[in-house]
Amino acid sequence: MPHKCLNCGKVLEEDSGELMEGCSNCGQKLFVFEGKKKIDKKERNNIVKDVEDFLGNLEKEKEVKKRIEEAMEFDLESIKVKEPGVYEINLRKLLDEIPLIVEMKEGEYYIYLPSAFSKDRKNIRLDDLI
């Protein structure tokens, strides 16, 4: 009986499907593996806190990403890949802008960083982009 639900403390039967489907008692999917040494309540709370922090950070990252996307201007990209073989080129952006930004599909942008740092702009290679 190696696994225990982190939420309600229910101990799972060996090879229990609950590991995948969630605890049959409370529905949570966070479990802790219990070896021979039993963990005390304090230690369990620490683990819960760690996991919660980790999940919280993930949420924060998502939030930041969302905000960056919202901050992007509508005509950010220099080249839009409408479909393979069909490209729309924003000349004004291309003339003004370094780095080169390519929109591969709706909302998916690729920023070619060497174009931002290279002084020799003619050496830009797009092979890995389009």
Added chain:
Amino acid sequence: MLKRLKKILSGFFGRKDQIKLGIYGPPNTGKTTLANRISEEFTGEEMGSVSEVPHETRVVKKKEKIDLEANGKNISMNLLDMPGISTKVDYKEFIEHGIDEDDAKARSKEATKGVVEAIKWLDKVDAVLVVFDSAKDPYTQVNVTILGNLEAKDIPIILVANKTDLDESDPDSIRDAFPQYNFTEISAKEKDNLENLYREIVENV
């Protein structure tokens, strides 16, 4: 260091660096035909292949050390034939010219890279010929954007109204649309009026 030494030495011997003359314009305006004419006349060799299908030139083609002579003056230059600049490249256009789908898509991708390359080269050229198809409306986004950018960079420009051999050709529409630039009308295909263009180049570049 080597570059600097070269510069100092060329200063001593009074040799001027080769002028980089870029040929710019939308696809199918006759840039490569013109580049071939110039190169043929002064070096005996052509520069690139021409085609009815747009975006035939997809990489920058370079011909070094062309000694152009006109009106008793001469300049030494590197001629750069640029891929055509456009705002949209669609493989279906190439399929209409009988190219199969895979090749058309590859051509489309290369043409897009070509546009980027041509634009990056704007930082390197010393002077530019902007080539127009004089049978078409000159007032397009591509032409206006390129000219505006060249002007902002203070790069000498000569407008070349090409294809004057066509019945629908209207070179005056180009002169009227952009009256502030040096202008010449030619037919690169028929080798018409090229002397005037050479004169414009040695006088203004």
